[in-house]
Amino acid sequence: MRKTKSFPLLAAVVAATALAATVSAAPAGAKSTKAAAGISCSKTLDIGMLAPLTGAAGFLGQEQLSWAKYAVKTLPSTMGLKVKLVPGDLPVEKGQADAQAVAQKFISDKSMVAVVGGSTSGSVVSTSTALTQAGLVQVSPSATRTTLTKGDNQQATNAFFRVVPADDFQGSTDAAYMVNTLHVKNVVIFDFQEPYSLGLGGEVEKDLKAAGVTTSHQSVANTVTDFSSFVTKVPSAADIVFFPTQSPGTAEAFAEQLVQQGKQAKVFGGDGSNGLGEFKAPGSYISSFAPSITGFAADKAIIAGWQKDNKGKPVGSFGPAAYGAVQVILAAVKAACTKGGGTIAKRSLVIGQMRKVHIDKGWILGGKFSWSKTNTRDPSVQKFYILQIQSNGSYKLMN
């Protein structure tokens, strides 16, 4: 009995100290990060990357990471900077809480000046507020949700930029292509009960209806892999099934089942179905926010260099956008360094410089880059590319 009496007493003393300390400490806690002195540009700067490196969308994040790594390896030395890439894994299966925890990690990193990401629109919604408040600019290579930068109820903050066009363009481009080039009469639109497909599918449905096309809608849970009954419901008169899945494998399986059940409709996927080698049903379409850069002569050297570091991997379209995001970030950081005479006084200065960034040559996705005049956080070139899958599985540009 005597031995244990001291334990609670000790604990009580500890608690009292804690209480006293916290009362005095609470307001002081928030100020300390601001008190950090400016970031010297001669030291190694950190650029964070928020992408799904594991999980179902891991292939996307890994592709983007490899290109961003290559950009950080080759570009900063030409600008007189030293940069390190800090990846943060945000699997799509994990929710907001995880995204915000990783964002907090980035915020505590004193040498961090900018963030590439989030790659998925959901992660942008989760992290943008905190990152912006901490003064970190975000440049996303693949978050295409329209409401991030447009509309009344914007889901991202004004320090969020993206180098790829938004989904409203994708939806209208796809619908226009279907109506004007493919002359469709009957289209079935699928959604998978998650924001990407709901947004994109909704956009396409709206435009098609306005053009007088007969549309029907099917809603499928995200976990379904066996589409046989849904395929049965596709009317035999349907020309196109708009299938905005985020997994190329699912698009392939669906296309096969369409053929199996003798439906004549072809599959039209969004940028999520973009997967060379996985989605290969001939006659299907996908839309992509970035052209394949193998067609640009100016990028040959970059592609060769990247392929040396990443043997055997194909050049996709998600990766080069990440390279482009790093290009834009480095331009802004360099401008901030120059303006500050070799020091970045506050992180938020980079945000100001980002608004003025324009690249006159060497932009990986087509030579020149600048922000759009109407919406300064989207790129000026807002084009979605429609590709058709050929009989040998390759993708051919149609527009």
Add this chain to the structure above:
Amino acid sequence: MDTFTQLTLNGLTEGSTYALIALGYTLIYGVLKLLNFAHGDVFMVGSFIGFGVLKVLGGAGDPKLPVWLLLTLMVRGGMVGCAILGVAIERFAYRPLRDAPRIAPLISALGVSFFLANSFQLMFGAQQYNYGIFFLDGGSLFSKGFEIGNVHIPLIAIITILSAFALMIVLWLLVTRTRAGKAMRATSFDREAAAMMGIDIDRVIVFTFVVGSALAGAGGVMFALRVPTAASIGFVIGLKGFTAAVIGGIGSIPGAMAGGLILGFAEAYIAGYWTTRWSDLVIFSVLILFMLFRPSGLLGQAGIKKV
């Protein structure tokens, strides 16, 4: 009419797969009184093993063996691999807990389920794997077949359904006509009495797991012939298999078969005729109602628990 035929075909194909899993659940529950949560993941492993066999034998683009031999080997490989896995699971995760409170093997089963699903995600990634059967032999598995009305019934569907039924018949004979089957039935009826009658309980349980897991493995391969597989499908399939087992009557073999088919048809018709959005909800609610008001299912017998 065509829609009905097509939906019925879908239901039959899906249902036979569900029946195979439900059988495994029923057998294991009958002998151990344990719901094997990991069963769905054994199914998933089976589909991956089939994929492995296919790749080793050249893949769908360039098979080194005639098609029928290839398919047979894939299914056999899945069955053998899953049987071994099932025995290992029983030996290491369930046997030490045979005399523990009932909650213990259940939680252990949950742990095994998570372990399997995430191990495969670790090793093979979370993406989908497509057998590519569609392209096998120039697509003959899908183009050959026969017609009912306007509906084309592909060869692969016929193969799948017939194989599943063949397995079920073999199982039925195994359980009713052999000594091992008799021992299994005796153990599921009353374990202590069976032990007193000289039946080696450990052997019977291992045998049950072998049979149940082999069925799941076969189901996994057949499932993946039509639909891409991924490391995460085990959970949902396990739920569906359990639903089928309960609807049919857990502990009853014809019940499991019936339950599987009923579930397959229900899913197909609800999705086809009514709504795809709420089909899951309807099925889960039906299951809960069954468990509340008729826990013995359609073909099971109401059990009386002796205290």
Add this chain to the structure above:
Amino acid sequence: MSEPDDLQAPSGPAIGQDEWVARHGERRSQRAGLIGEIEERARRAPWWAWLVLFVAAFALLPVVSHDGYIRRVAFDTTLYMLLALGLNVVVGWGGLLDLGYAAFYAIGAYAYAMLSSPQYGIHLPTLVSIPIIVVIGAVAGFLVGLPSRRLIGDYLAIVTLFFLQITQTVLTNGDQIAGHDLTGGANGIINVDPLHLLGHPLVVQHGGVFAVTYLYISIATFAVVYLALHFVNHSRTGRAWRSLREDGLAAEAMGMPVNLLKLMAFSFGAAVAALTGTLFAALQTSVFPLQFSFPLVITVYTMVILGGQGNLAGVTIGAVVVWVMLEFLRDPGDARILFYVVGVLAIAFAFGRTRKLAVLLGSLVVFGFAAHAIADAINHDWVSGPAANGFDHALSHWVIIPTGLANWVGPVSYIGLVCLVLALTLLPARVRYVALVPTIYLGTFVWENVLLAQPDATRYIILGVMLIGLMILRPNGLLGERRVEIV
């Protein structure tokens, strides 16, 4: 008369006196050595000592560290501590296997979101909405518990699991119920109000850094819930729950209202989960249906079982241990450190301070260096891969990390490791001791090259293995009591 136990030098009352005799059973069941001492102390400490310890630790944290990330992790930990407390009521005290626990968490979060957001235009003040949500949670728990009257054990588990699935489906499709948008559907509900205290909104971030206020609110909530549950446990209800858990039939024969008790267990657990959901929703300022999934349930179960079902302090410790471990796993550098530290501690723990331990560690080190040297000699590429930071220099000559891993190496080595570990349990002691060395080395190889590459899958693998291991080796967890089920 029996002799006093030689193992225990009698410092207290001598033989013949009541207390010594009364404590006899304790001494028999007490484990020798350090563990026994710690268990003894833990059992005899006054109950509120634990609570004070937890509160003090968390309250001091923002003083010690100004890092927003650490505060955020601390907040997340308190949420899980609350969830573990709630699940403890259902599983530990009621003995009911509730696999749909995350559904109540979701209901609480969504209820708060619906009551305090632009979704319906209602913006209830916090102090009004919290009691409402707790009641909603309790009612939901009651309703879900109704089937428990007719179902036991496994069946109840499945029904609750299906309830979770149904909840997820309804929340995901809630924007299409008969044409009305009830739950915001897959896009969730955003712009949820943060908590308001006396009319002042509590900001979530100051300059991007996670605000300390929420941490204090959550730890205060934790303290309140802990106290409340403690008093419930020591009341008639708590005693009735214990008797129900030990032997339901006997309890019923004794006239306990068994059904009512089960329903109450469900309700309490659900109410706590709903309260936690409120905190979660207020902090995140939005809710999405996919966050409340089955892996969350498994995580909380691991916490409860690790800590010891039925013991409030235990499940709290379990929550802290599991969640901090999972956070460490997020970053490869930290995870590496964690692995080696835990590994060495585990080996030391298993062998105690004996010569065997020294021999084992020694041979392990030698084996490692030898293997590394051989691999280096065969092909330099095999050992020159990039390592995550942390213990870099010390280990770079011990562990084999190839530059690039061929596709088959990962799966083969992983499966090989699993088979080896399982085989180890079957081998006789001598052989096992020898085989431990290559197994552990293979384990480090697999950890560095395979497991660290996918921290997300790794965390669930570890949870799964913990669940299996705990059930087999130590079902009562850290602070729980060993139970024997009477059949």
